[in-house]
Amino acid sequence: MSRFCGEVLTKPILDAAAHWRDSALTDEKSVFTAGALWTREYLAALHRDFVLQPDVGDGVFLTKLREQLSQTPAAAKKLAAEVMWLLYLCPSSITAKQKRRVIQEVWSWSGEPLPDSPWLTDAVLGGIGSGGPGFNQNQWRELAFVVNFVIAFRQLPKDQARRLVGDPWEFDEWLKLIPDWEARQFRHMLLFLLFPDDFERIFGQRDRRTVLQVFGGIEARRITAMNPVELDRALRHTRRMLETEYGTTQLDYYVPPLVDRWKQIDFGRVASAITADHVRAALEEIDRDGTPPSAQSTGYDLVEAGRRYPPKLVFSIAAKAATGQEFDRNLFSGGVDSQAFKVLEKLGFEIATKDLITPLIAKFLEQAKGGTDLAVRGYLEEYRGLQVRVSFGKGNAARVSWIAFLGRKSDGAEGDLPRFPSFQREERASALLWRERNEPTRARLGRHSGRAPHRDGLVRIEV
Known part of the structure; x- marks a missing residue:
């Protein structure tokens, strides 16, 4: 689709x-x-x-x-x-x-x-x-x-x-x-x-035509002669072929795997054009206009004058300031070893690990307190190598909502799901870090990690 x-x-x-x-x-x-x-x-x-x-x-x-x-x-x-x-x-x-x-x-x-x-x-x-x-x-x-x-x-x-x-x-x-x-x-x-x-x-008309040429196998001369309705129908036919080829409807021309097949960028040329002034101009634009929801960072922030900014958004805006052309964030990667981060650091800007746990737990507790919103979209899927799982119930609100950080595939029936559940008592949010249903199988955990579980037991946190 x-x-x-x-x-x-x-x-x-x-x-x-x-x-x-x-x-x-x-x-x-x-x-x-x-x-x-x-x-x-x-x-x-x-x-x-x-x-x-x-x-x-x-x-x-x-x-x-x-x-x-x-x-x-x-x-x-x-x-x-x-x-x-x-x-x-x-x-x-x-x-x-x-x-x-x-x-x-x-x-x-x-x-x-x-x-x-x-x-x-x-x-x-x-x-x-x-x-x-x-x-x-x-x-x-x-x-x-x-x-x-x-x-x-x-x-x-x-x-x-x-x-x-x-x-x-x-x-x-x-x-x-x-x-x-x-x-x-x-x-x-x-x-x-x-x-x-x-x-x-x-x-954009140029992107519509390029996509058809690359994925539809249609000659550029023929595409140029098409009117917008004909382009629409050809794009629909091309999508159906790609969905069959990849075995999924979850395809978009601006994200992998499709974007890599048609969007070519000269990253080196763009990176070499960016100066510290371009980065500062990007920070000023973000201060003025804010950060779009889709551009929020998940793992790292660029820190400047005590404020935090999404590094990929900063790089994208700085690249636009340097070259005069849009530089889609989907076309380059972020992360500690990425070229984009190295360019920003070389220009004298600090890239710091994002503190996600505090706002994540705060968001979870606030939603759990409401007791009506069961949606879990917008939560992290992974944090520093741990899978993140959240539940507020299915169909109806659960008596106990929970958020879990999983280091491997875990089976709740065996009692090895570390969770942070929340429930309401006397207008006060209480949370427990516990292991669910049965005692954890310590021997199996030891075999997996090579050591006994660290700080295993019950922890109570009052907020």
Whole structure:
């Protein structure tokens, strides 16, 4: 399935897209409030004041947009903010913090503050794939495309509209009616958001063509002649062949094993271009815009002036500053012996082991205290060679939640699962490090490790 994106958590973003589809696209409701915003009246106001009056001169996009919408009704300005939210669901080249800043500013032009919403979290706004410089430079064109698209959708008979949102390929064909459909990146983003099992998260035209040439075996001349719909169908056919070849649907063109077959980078050239000033500029950008959820480090931090930063994110941003090109974090490795870390250290920056246990246990205790959230996604899978396992129950909340650090395959029935369980007593979280069900088989543990278990027994921790 093309919804698989490696380490990127797509569910919050796809849930947001489904909310928009059901509330705003097929209805006229607001994404953030209970009122109606995606109406013909307010869409027509944006079309009149923005689409039909483009400002192609020099200047900052938001500054020009505010002037264009100066006479637009307040509700239509709120709609413009929600359109920007929709545009920002996919791009990971803009941080969640920056996205929220833009959405808040545009909404504020209505004279009201942006309300709190679960659709404005970092998880929702973290992004799925890079839009690249072209998307950032052409936001006004992407905004116009969305307005034209929804206006055209509003004019459809209701039965046809319902059929379109349920049929990926009929929807794909219908989008050909929207002005500028062949050039806009949001066209590709929209298809992925609505039909993530049928369309790829490949938003740049160059990448779409390169993937088809490498994996589909199609000549470059023939690919160049294809329109976007034909490329979509060829990409779908190529994915099916790859899923058969690899025996899994968990494939993505931007993560191994596929990325290594088509994304070639000259790491040495990029690394040699990075200076300490580029790294400091990257740190300033992270201080300003924050760290995307998918870019959080798991094992190490770059430490500067008492603050901690994800080293791979720092290297990626510094590389972009040095070369002027996006440098995808999936294209290089991190770790104590990695080239990226060695470059940062050579430039005088400290790479330190991340203290994960304290926040990990704190997160576990907080979730266990709630007693309703059973999800375990987002927890580490491994910590310094130990497998990490977490449970809050299956189907229903367990009486005792637990987190385990396992040095090898362990069998709970034999009593050798070291766990950190938590339960609530008198509004106070209690935890025990114990061995479950039966006494541990000391002889077997001794044979495995060559020594007796260290500090075996019961430890009680009060928090």
